[in-house]
Amino acid sequence: MKYILLIAATLLTGIVLPAQKKIPLELGTDFPYKTNKNLNELLALERKGKGRKIIIDLFGSSCVVCFRMMPKMQEFQDKYSDSILVVLLGKEDRDIRKVFDKFKSKMSLNFDPVYDSAFFDTYSIPFLPHYIWVDENGVIRAITGPDELNPTNFERFIAGLPIITKGVITKQKFDDSKLFLVNGNGGPDTGFLFRSVLSRWDKSQSTSYPKHLKYSAKGNFFQALSVTVSDLYMYAFLEWAWWDTRDTVYGKIYPVPVGFGKETLADKSPRYSYSFSTSLPDSGNTLLRRALRNDLATYFGHEAMVVDRMMPCWKLIAMPKAKERLKSRYQQTKYSGSYTSINFQCVNISTVIDLLLSSKQDDYPYVNATGIDYPIDLSFEAVLYDRESVVNALRKIGLDLVLSEQSMQVLLLQRRQIK
8 A cells, every 4th residue: 555655645746856875966067968868969959059048857757746847847948949948857767758648648748858767866866846957058057846937037047147946945853742843843932823832834844644633642632734724623523634445434524624505615725734733631532622623713713513415426336247357366465566557466446446546636535336345456557646547447447437426424614704
């Protein structure tokens, strides 16, 4: 299951590459284009021809953010084509070309990447996506992430002015066995808004996102860092903020709150907004839940209640003839594959839902309605973080998704009206 969790994690962030002893790329030095013959010829031709400035867009097969940024890079390339050349440099592996070709067609990209592994093995690339800004003389002028990709910086680059970059963020240490914001644990002691400690989360702080409301194994306290208002209300009224297919509440609780009298989502705040920490006497979850509800009522004042309601969901179904074909021929579980293919042996049908969760595109939960209660074998080819690709592959082996409804517990949430 570590493999599946890794896929899901890539949906939300870029890729942090393992730290190794490699050569750092430094501002003011020549870009090492000679590491790759194709790249060398491309950049040499550019310098002899139009003499444009160049942005090297580094990407990898497992970096979803890299691919999501490519349409934006295509827009900039089209807009500034007389002054800037965007060059895609992909980390060579067995998946990169197939993944890029899939997205090139889907996103109508005009790029023809250069692929290489030696460059990534030689030079220090701490994260992906990674953008190297090279002037017309081949000198590195800036090294950035996606936050700096904006018209202002492109125009400054063309004019020979420095790129406006966000300051380097230094992670503050956080020990989850101690109280947050006490003696400098996770941030300054004065950073709280409310005690129980309620603070706004920022990128310098750590994250802690427990599944459900319960005291820490380290003491009589509960902590959740980098969570939304909805998450806090889910803890307070349903005791769970998130879960997976192995938890008993899966398919019984709707994953997001909805507004009173409507089917729309109640909370549209950013994914990461607040941090909360509370310490209470050891009186079980009843006191902990009541304390959290009181804290939320004091600060946010939303109205909340839990009801049973028919809610939309995606149901995974199996064609009758497919059930026998999917039945496992093996005795031991085995996971094998990549980001473009799957070959699993002797796995639970919930594994299919795990794969679908890695390509999730809406808030509707997935429910297993196959009736399969025995181990299965899975073998297909698909780009695993593209749901359309995964669903098409599942249909070929006799599985499908249908939009349906199911009775679930739902948290109704809305702002309290001020009279």
